[in-house]
Amino acid sequence: MSRYFFDLHNGDGPVLDDEGQELATRESVAMEVGRILGDIARDEMPETRNGTIALTVRDDTGRTITVARLTFSNEWID
Secondary structure, three states: OOOEEEEEOOOOOOOOOOEEEEEOOHHHHHHHHHHHHHHHHHHHHHOEEEEEEEEEOOOOOOOEEEEEEEEEEEOOOO
């Protein structure tokens, strides 16, 4: 297993993960990215009309291995 770090970029500046998680496969990393972005979308995004959040995943050497973005847009049609 390898340790991966999930850094959040949500417009308030980066929130760096200094603990990380041990995961066995790339699929496990992708599932964790989806879980984190889904939680943030559910808990934080509805408070704003529009926004983008990004999650940068680093391996245990500090190398970025993937970046995922989620964009939220809500426009009321009157």
